[in-house]
Amino acid sequence: MSTENSVGPKTIPLLEEQVQKILLEAKKQGATACEVSVSTSQSLAVTVRQQEVETVEFNRDQGFGITVYSGKRKGSASTTVTDVNAIHETVAAALEIAKHTSEDEYAGLAEPELMAKDLPDLELFSAWNITPTQAIEKLLACEAAAFDTDKRITNADGTSLNTWRGCRVYGNSHGFIGGYTSTSHSMSCIMIGEDKGQMQRDYWYDVNLVGEKLASPVSIGQEAAQRTVGRLGAKSIATCEVPVIFSTDVAASLFGHLLGAISGSSIYRKSSFLEGAVGKQLFPNWLNIEEKPRLKATLNSASFDGDGLATYDKSIITQGQLMTYLLGVYSGRKLGLPSTANASGCHNVFVSHGQSGLTGLLKKMDRGLLITELMGSGVNLVTGDYSRGAAGFWVENGEIQYPVQEITVAGNLKDMFSQIIDIGNDVDARRNIKTGSILIEKMAIAGA
Numbered sequence: 001m002s003t004e005n006s007v008g009p010k011t012i013p014l015l016e017e018q019v020q021k022i023l024l025e026a027k028k029q030g031a032t033a034c035e036v037s038v039s040t041s042q043s044l045a046v047t048v049r050q051q052e053v054e055t056v057e058f059n060r061d062q063g064f065g066i067t068v069y070s071g072k073r074k075g076s077a078s079t080t081v082t083d084v085n086a087i088h089e090t091v092a093a094a095l096e097i098a099k100h101t102s103e104d105e106y107a108g109l110a111e112p113e114l115m116a117k118d119l120p121d122l123e124l125f126s127a128w129n130i131t132p133t134q135a136i137e138k139l140l141a142c143e144a145a146a147f148d149t150d151k152r153i154t155n156a157d158g159t160s161l162n163t164w165r166g167c168r169v170y171g172n173s174h175g176f177i178g179g180y181t182s183t184s185h186s187m188s189c190i191m192i193g194e195d196k197g198q199m200q201r202d203y204w205y206d207v208n209l210v211g212e213k214l215a216s217p218v219s220i221g222q223e224a225a226q227r228t229v230g231r232l233g234a235k236s237i238a239t240c241e242v243p244v245i246f247s248t249d250v251a252a253s254l255f256g257h258l259l260g261a262i263s264g265s266s267i268y269r270k271s272s273f274l275e276g277a278v279g280k281q282l283f284p285n286w287l288n289i290e291e292k293p294r295l296k297a298t299l300n301s302a303s304f305d306g307d308g309l310a311t312y313d314k315s316i317i318t319q320g321q322l323m324t325y326l327l328g329v330y331s332g333r334k335l336g337l338p339s340t341a342n343a344s345g346c347h348n349v350f351v352s353h354g355q356s357g358l359t360g361l362l363k364k365m366d367r368g369l370l371i372t373e374l375m376g377s378g379v380n381l382v383t384g385d386y387s388r389g390a391a392g393f394w395v396e397n398g399e400i401q402y403p404v405q406e407i408t409v410a411g412n413l414k415d416m417f418s419q420i421i422d423i424g425n426d427v428d429a430r431r432n433i434k435t436g437s438i439l440i441e442k443m444a445i446a447g448a
Contacts, residue, residue: 041166116310128211145221243368264331273384293347306343363398
C-alpha cells in the first residue's frame with residue numbers, strides 16, 4: 001500500500017484541526033453543546049480463486065458525525081467533506097433536526113470533569129506496506145497449499161488478504177479532543193471438498209495488528225483444507241438431549257449475547273432477560289470475566305470511549321456473579337447509574353478457563369456434540385431463548401466419531417450460563433472476546 005498521503009499518526013493533528021473548526025461553527029450557529037466523531041481509513045483487499053486473481057481493491061473512506069444540542073434537544077448529521085460550506089451546511093442541518101426533536105432530560109455531553117485526561121499511546125498502529133503483487137503471491141501460495149493437502153479438495157471459494165489502517169478522533173465543546181490510529185491485517189482461505197457425492201465447505205484465517213506476524217500462507221491454506229475434508233461424510237443425528245461443547249471458533253458468541261443483554265440500552269428499554277441481574281449468580285462460582293481495554297499493541301484496545309471518558313479495567317463477572325451493566329453516559333443517566341466508559345462497547349474481554357484443552361473437554365464430556373459452526377440468528381435477548389442451526393462432530397467415549405450437519409441446538413441462555421462445566425485453555429486470541437471452548441452440561445438437539 002502506498003505510503004504517500006497514507007492514514008497514519010500524522011493524520012491525527014489534521015483531523016483534530018477539522019474537529020475544532022466544526023465545534024467552533026456549531027457554537028457560532030447557536031448550539032449549546034456539540035460533539036464530533038470522525039474516522040478515516042484506507043485498505044487494500046485482494047482475492048484469488050482457482051489460482052486466478054479475482055479482485056484487487058483499494059478503498060479510502062472518511063466520515064464526520066456531528067451531534068449538536070439545543071438545550072435538551074438533540075440533532076445529528078454527517079458529512080464526508082470538510083470545506084467551509086460543507087461544515088456550515090451540516091451543522092445547520094443538525095440544528096434544524098434538533099428543533100423538531102422532543103426534549104430529552106437525559107441528553108447532553110458527559111460532565112466536563114469526567115472527560116479523559118490520560119490518553120496513553122497504546123501502540124495500535126503498525127503499517128504493512130505490502131504491494132498488490134506481494135499480496136497475490138502470498139494468496140496463490142496459500143491456495144496452492146490447500147489444494148496440495150488432500151485430493152478431495154476440489155474447488156476454492158476465495159482466498160483473501162486485507163490490510164487496513166484507520167484513524168479516529170473525538171472532540172466536544174467541553175474542550176476534550178482525543179485521537180488514535182490503529183491497524184488490522186488478515187488473511188483467509190475458503191475451500192470446497194468433495195467425496196462420494198457430498199460437498200463440504202470450510203475455512204481458516206488469521207488476523208493481527210502487525211501484518212508480518214500473520215500465520216504463514218501455507219499453514220492457513222493447509223488448515224482450511226484439513227477442516228474442509230474433516231466435514232466430509234457429515235450426517236444428521238437423532239433428536240436428543242446431551243452435553244455440548246462450543247468449540248473456540250464459536251464460543252465467543254455465547255459471551256457476546258451476555259454483553260448484549262447487559263448493555264445499558266437493553267436494560268433501560270427493559271428488553272433484556274438480565275434486567276435486575278446485577279449481584280446475582282449467573283455462572284459457576286469459578287468463572288470470571290474481565291475487560292482490559294488499555295492493553296498495548298492489542299487489537300480492539302481503546303483509551304477512551306464514545307463519550308470521551310477514559311476506559312479502564314473492570315470485572316464484569318466475579319465468581320459467577322454479574323458485577324455491572326455496561327453503560328455509556330446516556331444509558332447511565334436513564335438508569336441513575338454512573339457510566340462505565342462503554343459507550344463504544346467493550347474492548348478485550350477475557351474469560352477465565354481451566355487447565356484442559358479441547359481434548360480434555362472431549363474426554364470430560366464422554367458422549368455428546370462438539371459444535372464448530374453456528375447458523376441463523378435465533379437468539380431472543382428479551383427471554384434468553386436460544387435456538388440456532390449448527391454443525392460439528394458427534395463424540396463417543398471422549399473421541400470424535402463423525403461429522404454432523406443439519407441440526408438445531410436449543411436452550412435458554414440462563415440455563416446455558418449456569419450449566420457451564422468447564423472452559424478450555426484453547427483461547428482464541430484473535431477475537432475481542434477471548435475464551436476457550438465451552439463445555440455445557442446439556443442442550444436439546446433437534447436432528448433427523
